[in-house]
Amino acid sequence: MKCLVKYELLKILRKKSTLIIMAASLLITAVFFGLPVIQFQIYNQDGVLKGLGGIRYEREQYADISVPLTDEYVTETIREVQELFENPDNVGYDGNEQFLIDDAYWEEIAPREDLLNMIAANYAEPNVSVGYSSLTELDVSGGTDFYQAREEKIDKIFSDPSREISEEEKAYWQNMDSKVKEPFQYGYFEGWEVIISAFELLILAVLAICIVIAPVFSGEYQAGTDAVILSAKYGKTRLTRAKILAAFLFGILAFTLHAAVAFALPLAAFGTDGWNLPLQINGTTVPYPLTFLEGALINVGVIYLVLCAMIGLTLLLSARMKSPYLVLIVMVPVLFIPMFLAPNGTAGVYNLLIFLTPYQSLIPGFGKYLSYQFGPLVLDAFSMRALVYAVLTAVLIPFAGRGFKRHQVA
Amino acid sequence: MKLQLQHLCKQYGTKKAVDQVSIDFQPGVYGLLGANGAGKTTLMRMICGVLNPTSGSIRLDGKSIRESGERYYTHLGYMPQDFGFYPDFTAREFMLYMAAVKGLDQKTAKVRTAKLLKLVNLSDVADRKIRSYSGGMKQRLGIAQAELNNPDILILDEPTAGLDPKERVRFRNLISDFARDKIVILSTHIVSDVSYIADIILMMKDGKILLQGSVTDVTDSIRGKVWEFLADEREAARYSRTMRVVNLHHEGKQVRLRIVEDSAPAPGAQNVEPSLEDLFLYHFGGNGQSERS
Numbered sequence: 001m002k003c004l005v006k007y008e009l010l011k012i013l014r015k016k017s018t019l020i021i022m023a024a025s026l027l028i029t030a031v032f033f034g035l036p037v038i039q040f041q042i043y044n045q046d047g048v049l050k051g052l053g054g055i056r057y058e059r060e061q062y063a064d065i066s067v068p069l070t071d072e073y074v075t076e077t078i079r080e081v082q083e084l085f086e087n088p089d090n091v092g093y094d095g096n097e098q099f100l101i102d103d104a105y106w107e108e109i110a111p112r113e114d115l116l117n118m119i120a121a122n123y124a125e126p127n128v129s130v131g132y133s134s135l136t137e138l139d140v141s142g143g144t145d146f147y148q149a150r151e152e153k154i155d156k157i158f159s160d161p162s163r164e165i166s167e168e169e170k171a172y173w174q175n176m177d178s179k180v181k182e183p184f185q186y187g188y189f190e191g192w193e194v195i196i197s198a199f200e201l202l203i204l205a206v207l208a209i210c211i212v213i214a215p216v217f218s219g220e221y222q223a224g225t226d227a228v229i230l231s232a233k234y235g236k237t238r239l240t241r242a243k244i245l246a247a248f249l250f251g252i253l254a255f256t257l258h259a260a261v262a263f264a265l266p267l268a269a270f271g272t273d274g275w276n277l278p279l280q281i282n283g284t285t286v287p288y289p290l291t292f293l294e295g296a297l298i299n300v301g302v303i304y305l306v307l308c309a310m311i312g313l314t315l316l317l318s319a320r321m322k323s324p325y326l327v328l329i330v331m332v333p334v335l336f337i338p339m340f341l342a343p344n345g346t347a348g349v350y351n352l353l354i355f356l357t358p359y360q361s362l363i364p365g366f367g368k369y370l371s372y373q374f375g376p377l378v379l380d381a382f383s384m385r386a387l388v389y390a391v392l393t394a395v396l397i398p399f400a401g402r403g404f405k406r407h408q409v410a
Numbered sequence: 411m412k413l414q415l416q417h418l419c420k421q422y423g424t425k426k427a428v429d430q431v432s433i434d435f436q437p438g439v440y441g442l443l444g445a446n447g448a449g450k451t452t453l454m455r456m457i458c459g460v461l462n463p464t465s466g467s468i469r470l471d472g473k474s475i476r477e478s479g480e481r482y483y484t485h486l487g488y489m490p491q492d493f494g495f496y497p498d499f500t501a502r503e504f505m506l507y508m509a510a511v512k513g514l515d516q517k518t519a520k521v522r523t524a525k526l527l528k529l530v531n532l533s534d535v536a537d538r539k540i541r542s543y544s545g546g547m548k549q550r551l552g553i554a555q556a557e558l559n560n561p562d563i564l565i566l567d568e569p570t571a572g573l574d575p576k577e578r579v580r581f582r583n584l585i586s587d588f589a590r591d592k593i594v595i596l597s598t599h600i601v602s603d604v605s606y607i608a609d610i611i612l613m614m615k616d617g618k619i620l621l622q623g624s625v626t627d628v629t630d631s632i633r634g635k636v637w638e639f640l641a642d643e644r645e646a647a648r649y650s651r652t653m654r655v656v657n658l659h660h661e662g663k664q665v666r667l668r669i670v671e672d673s674a675p676a677p678g679a680q681n682v683e684p685s686l687e688d689l690f691l692y693h694f695g696g697n698g699q700s701e702r703s
Contacts, residue, residue, distance in 0.1 A: 003516065007507040014498035223494030228555065231458040231488040233480050233513040409460040409490075 008246035025208035189274025192292035312396030319403030418466035441604025444614035487561030497541035
């Protein structure tokens, strides 16, 4: 069996097309995940700092704000901003909103603008985008309960009729949310933010892998080698399993290589800082009690399952179709049409199905409160996706094997 | 060893590619002769278990090959017509791969591979990619892989197609070497190939076995129907248009014609010994493609 898997892997790896597709796909992945590094820029009073220099500067700025976000710290921070706005010399107005200018901005706001925006967003209505200037509207004379405000915002999300969140779902999310540790530890997490916001770009790696393995069965039919191997002792038994194993082995190794590139570039440039920080500092209403590393790994796990199901589907089509091109005619739309099917909410069968498509399943959506209810059972998006794609993989593989075994040489 | 085909049929829509074929194969070389589309390849694919019959059964020593599964395939070596190779594999890798698919252990696989590559005269180029091989080299590699498991049943579908005369002679000798104590079923539409090496001729037409027997037996069926005579060139042209002319040879201003017809085509035409080629022409028409009206 090992010998058969080795030769089946060799068949995949020896093809020039495999090398070309993998090289192109890795290059594109590197560009996608390297662009945020190349394009990174940050401003200070002296001008703009770009690339690695800018990243270094930003990380230095975070040294002072890598603190636990206690109510006292948040109250003090809001007061500082409000005091700055009290001096008319510090304030500018663009006809729409007020903002701080000159030293007040560059020295007091710019180094911690992300933190201030995050605090401001915690007090804003759901789905309303606000900046640090909205902190002036808060009454913190008697202090503030940052985490109470967070809970209230989450309650508003639950009571939003457009979300159609049931009592069971609400209980599920509240139970999950109760495990979120307070106070949040703030800090630098740019590298993880880049990774988390670009996961869906790995769909290209999935496609590249599907292209490479499309000929696993259909290539034999096309080349006319099917008759020889199917009339050999293990042609319909061990060889079928070896082909499936080799395809999975290749797919998983190739994807790991892509994932390594996707992780390595941002983390090498921005640093691994933030791996142990809670996801909530990138959006306070996130209910998952996870760090950035945990969140990223769970999503990668889901992506591996999506990949396995797509490999399974490719193999099934490959076993049933006469040519690898026909396989791709099906696979390309399966992977890419969902890119253009934008969900218009998080409720309803259409949206729930869209969020289960391969492309959407690559996007973590930590703060979306996306859940699937089956009677009393509630599953969050990660669990549901994991379940769907694991079941799909388990169903598709035997059918792929059976398709090859029953293939008629004609 | 006895391979039995019992009322074997393969139907595609309304077309019967193989129609009620029943044959008992014992060790020996069987030449399956027929025009293109006669059903030879379909029959061979069914024997090899890569195409299910519509009805009928194939049994090896009394046991259905469907029930035997892997055990049946250990007895089988198959060289399909125009089968593909893996162009990025070397001949040695291809042989070792096929040996693994055939269930040979690695040590045996290496020994058999080396022996067979030598036998088919590919030892010197065994580590060259198959993409660089000529048609003849690929054919030789094809028969070598079929022999890897030293099968009891060797099925060769048009093994000499596309080979030059020298390669064909070499190939026929190879097949003869491999054929000892085996059931060898060899299909071709090149009559001379089977006439040299086949013990039994099976003539197929429209999916049915038309004739079955030794070369002498089957050619006897047209004894008294093969004629030779001399004619002038104008008459020869007329005979070519209207009769089944097997051979046409210029002798000075006259032409010696060999014709297969039920009755004498011309006064003075003499009966001669029938050959397989005559038989083929008798049943399949002038160019070996069209059928006898």
